[in-house]
Amino acid sequence: MEEGIVPDSSFYICFANDLKRREWLYELANLYPVYIGKRILKEIFKEVSDDKDFLSTVKIIDFDYYELIKPYFGRNEMHIDDGEYEAIGIAHFLVIKGYLRYLIIDETRARNFVNRHFPSLTDKMVGTIGFLRDGCCKDKKISALKVLGILYAIKETVDSGKINRPCSMDTKSYNNILIPTIEMINKISRDYDE
The missing domain is CATH 3.40.50 (Rossmann fold)
Structure with a gap:
């Protein structure tokens, strides 16, 4: 199993x-x-x-x-x-x-x-966010493109301010988890393309 x-x-x-x-x-x-x-x-x-x-x-x-x-x-x-x-x-x-x-x-x-x-x-x-990161970077089951699409959708939802704490995202998590993860996956994606 x-x-x-x-x-x-x-x-x-x-x-x-x-x-x-x-x-x-x-x-x-x-x-x-x-x-x-x-x-x-x-x-x-x-x-x-x-x-x-x-x-x-x-x-x-x-x-x-x-x-x-x-x-x-x-x-x-x-x-x-x-x-x-x-x-x-x-x-x-x-x-x-x-x-x-x-x-x-x-x-x-x-x-x-x-x-x-x-x-x-x-x-x-x-x-x-950690699951998406690890599913991409450790397990290689989720593509970087898919993870970036999801992370940017979360970022856009947070930035819009229409929902209180979308995806359990507060300001601290946004700055300390979401943004660094987007940057990391972007770098991995660029490194893979080169």
Whole structure:
């Protein structure tokens, strides 16, 4: 079985809602097995979660991750129903089986939770931009041209100001992650052309 990806809901929302490019989700799902849980399916837009084409490209995991992560919440279980924690539980299960390539989480709170409680996932954890970068530069599965198209679409959406935090992108992430990644992929693309 090939290593796959476990994105949280912000990944799907980025492509389907913020960028309005669902077809990019399908293209990425044809490059990597995509694992998704029922809680995340409920968090994403119905146009995606009810789409037969989308559902045919993903592997739905019906996994009770709550028992796995419950001990780490202590008394404050405020965010236990957030999809990020379902993604963490599925990723933990897959890393044990040797089937996890990337856990894709953009939210700082959930990333910190992984770093504190699931060190076996830390090296597999990336954000949406990091996944695109690594899919291009490390795995060589996503073309530089495709990644640049997606990154420039994210940049344009952020620059337009029409959506609050599109693709989970705040000013710090924009300056420290998005722009340097665009520059890096552009350089790789130019070096490849020469």
